[in-house]
Amino acid sequence: MHIPDGYLGPQTYGSMFAVMVSLWAKAYSSMKKKVKEETIPLIAIGASFSFVIMMFNIPIPGGTTGHAVGSVLLSVLFGPWTALILTSIVLIIQALIFGDGGITAIGANCFNMAFAMPFVGYFIYRLIRGKTPISSKRSLIGAGVGSYIGLNIAALLTALELGIQPIISKDSQGLPLYCPYPLKVTIPAMMIEHLLLFGIVEAVVTVLVLYYLVKTGTIKEESYHV
Amino acid sequence: MYKTKKLFIGIFILVLLSPLGILLPYFFRAGSAWGEWGPDELKEMIGYVPKDLERLSSFWNPVFPDYNLKSWIEKGLFYEILGYLITGLIGTAIVIIVTYLIIIVNKKIQK
Numbered sequence: 481m482h483i484p485d486g487y488l489g490p491q492t493y494g495s496m497f498a499v500m501v502s503l504w505a506k507a508y509s510s511m512k513k514k515v516k517e518e519t520i521p522l523i524a525i526g527a528s529f530s531f532v533i534m535m536f537n538i539p540i541p542g543g544t545t546g547h548a549v550g551s552v553l554l555s556v557l558f559g560p561w562t563a564l565i566l567t568s569i570v571l572i573i574q575a576l577i578f579g580d581g582g583i584t585a586i587g588a589n590c591f592n593m594a595f596a597m598p599f600v601g602y603f604i605y606r607l608i609r610g611k612t613p614i615s616s617k618r619s620l621i622g623a624g625v626g627s628y629i630g631l632n633i634a635a636l637l638t639a640l641e642l643g644i645q646p647i648i649s650k651d652s653q654g655l656p657l658y659c660p661y662p663l664k665v666t667i668p669a670m671m672i673e674h675l676l677l678f679g680i681v682e683a684v685v686t687v688l689v690l691y692y693l694v695k696t697g698t699i700k701e702e703s704y705h706v
Numbered sequence: 707m708y709k710t711k712k713l714f715i716g717i718f719i720l721v722l723l724s725p726l727g728i729l730l731p732y733f734f735r736a737g738s739a740w741g742e743w744g745p746d747e748l749k750e751m752i753g754y755v756p757k758d759l760e761r762l763s764s765f766w767n768p769v770f771p772d773y774n775l776k777s778w779i780e781k782g783l784f785y786e787i788l789g790y791l792i793t794g795l796i797g798t799a800i801v802i803i804v805t806y807l808i809i810i811v812n813k814k815i816q817k
Contacts, residue, residue, distance in 0.1 A: 484742055485766060486759035511812055521710040524805040525717060531801045532720045535773065535794055537727040539736030546739055547727070569804050573797065579768035642741055649758070657758040659741070660748070669740050698709050 481546070481638050481670075482574065483589055485582030487659040489649040492641055497587030503595055504568065507561040515562075522698070526554050527566040529689070531573070534580075538681055546678040549593050549634070552601030552627035553686045556614075557699060560602040567594035588641050592634040601630025615694040620687050627686035628679040632671070635678075639663070639670035721794045725787040732783065770796070 530550035537545040554563035568590045574580040581589045608622030643663030646656040693699040738747060745755045745763050774789030
């Protein structure tokens with residue numbers, strides 16, 4: 481789901497950057513409120529978990545690969561604004577140092593995986609969890625459903641951003657300048673694999689980690705919420 | 707008390723296991739993630755490379771392309787796994803350090 485350099489034209493990656501800059505500013509100032517000294521290691525571990533989990537490429541035999549992202553888990557643990565900052569840190573480091581995702585596409589990739597995914601996932605999580613405690617069954621189910629839908633929203637946005645390129649950017653012979661695949665190719669290609677496989681992996685990873693953290697008493701209620 | 711030490715060890719173990727992210731796709735003959743092909747792969751698939759895609763695709767030169775050392779890229783699966791491990795450890799350390807720095811700077815500004 482990491483869009484590389486060259487797949488998006490400047491209209492798309494430019495506007496995604498503009499949106500992300502204002503979201504980063506908002507997230508950064510909302511973090512100021514309540515990060516406690518003793519929570520910092522846990523937050524750093526959360527960011528590194530997202531980085532590592534993305535290294536586990538899961539194959540579709542004979543086809544493509546995909547991976548979990550972990551940003552809905554971060555939003556459940558630390559709130560969606562902190563999840564936005566942490567996932568953005570990971571995505572920017574992946575782009576700069578590993579060439580995983582393009583530099584020009586940082587805005588778009590952060591919008592999909594660091595903004596849309598944790599916010600949609602968190603909203604669904606809260607909806608299902610209701611007023612029950614973080615260790616409740618509803619909380620775990622909410623985290624599973626939220627992360628499944630969150631990842632699929634990110635996949636859908638990626639498909640839309642890629643698929644509009646042949647419509648908005650063509651050379652003089654009518655050939656696409658950037659991503660060559662139209663929406664009718666990008667949407668099914670991205671959605672089938674994420675709905676059937678990667679979304680389930682995301683949900684399993686999210687629920688297992690949350691279950692471990694509440695079971696061991698590492699996370700209690702919203703005391704770490706920032 | 708936070709059980710952070712255990713969690714740091716957990717992250718370390720995950721990094722050690724991360725070469726599975728290369729091995730499994732290798733054994734199941736799975737290629738790149740959808741939409742993450744390089745210009746060469748794209749040329750094989752559709753017969754041409756979109757002009758600006760080609761131009762933009764090479765403008766950044768990462769230190770560890772594809773989570774590997776540059777000198778090990780063509781040296782086969784063993785080096786790919788070793789490179790994945792080494793660069794994965796470095797990447798994890800960088801993520802942890804950057805996260806600490808950002809939060810600490812954030813708290814300093816607040817004070």
